Amino acid sequence: MKQDRRLIKAPAVILMALSSAGCITSTVQDARTGVTGIGEGESVVIMAKSYHLGNETELKYIRCIEDSLSRGKDGLRVIPHDQFVDSLFPWFEPRTAPAETKNLAKLMARPGVADRIEEQGIRYIIWLDGDTERVAGGGSLSCAAGPGGGGCFGFAWWQKDADYDASVWDLQGLESAGTVSADVSGTSFMPALVIPLPFIARTQARACKTLADQLHAFIVQDEAA
């Protein structure tokens, strides 16, 4: 009897394991234009490029990068972007935020701006640009439900691409330190025979982890060297 239960449980466990993973490919690159490093008491802030410029970076992606960068004993000190934007109101609103490093000097000369940045120990502003979108999909899935019950039959798949660029601005030298980019593509499947079985590719989560790891290395690399 026990053996029968094990025989039933084994495919269920395999199914659960498979359900958590679709197919994912990822590419990460960086281009350094300045020397980096971060000292004790210095912090970073994660910002999204303005939606006035057509950028669609998701709020949850920003939070994910913030969490990933600050996690662990080697984590960076990350100032939450809401707190940063409020403390410098109105100079980092989507309409007013500087679009290029050459605008930084003028911004820092505005009343109170340099003081607020220094108070929070902000060394780097990381500007995120990009989003996750569904680029393809196919298949057919039908579901039926009624007083007697319900169920699904068919097969569906879809592909999502997560392309993000991060520009690192060094507020010490008021210059760009470089860029890091992550391109991740994930395909998910959902066969259904009464019950749909999702094989989900967590594309955005992978793009978050990949970019955060590379950003961490990018910022602390010179100091460690």
Add this chain to the structure above:
Amino acid sequence: MLKLQIALILPASQSTVESGQLGAGRWNSGALRRSDIRILGPIVTAGRVYLKVMNRSAILGTLLAGLISGCSSNVTLQTPTIPEPLLEQIPISVGLRMPDNFQHFVHEEKVYGRDEWSIDLGRSNAALFEQLFGHMFAGLRVLGPDDDPQLLPLDALIEPSIDAFEFSTPDQSNTEAFAVWIRYRLKVYDRDGQLVSNWPVSAYGKSQTTTMGGSEALQRAAVLAMRDAAALMIMKFDNVTRISSLAEKPAPETGPAAEPESEQAPEADVQTTALEGTQDETG
């Protein structure tokens, strides 16, 4: 393209369900879109497999509740607080006279073929301008309906109004974001009651839907639009309206006659709006 079909099998008395009334939030977050869902009708198709459900009435009750809800959305905006801005205060004393709809602004709209929306901004516009002008100017007095500004020691009077309020839903924009546009109009009068500037301020806010639902995202988009307006006014108010030039001039000291100063007040009709570089409508 992926096609998902959902068949609802209902008793004949409950078969008049219209497409689009399903609460499809669960499917929206993934690859399946609400528009992919279609109700096929009360006919049981051969070959379909059904799960056994113990409590049919519970399922039907839940289903009907889902059908009833989702036809209209009411959003009430909490009064926002803008952070203390980093700016140089304009050294004048202004009066702020707000119309009734600043205290009770409600926008109602039926999105074609979909939901009805009612967005109650409440006092949020009034609060925004009171906070903002309190920071921007050395003196601010909020005028009531019976106050006569010419009897008060004010350098200028500002009268804001709302020209237009628009929004878009994720269904309309084919994105996962709500967007809000607000066009304010700011009329500035000098101490003699003459209109010196008439400035349309267009503001935009955008916020993505969250697991908390569309209402929260729409509220956030509205608040972002208000902050956008505030940022624009902080940056451009004096450049556009020349309000600082309305400050009361100090009385000339008695003594040797001085050369008369040239006219200080700028020509209002050459002012331009901050947005799009269009000519202001001063007039």
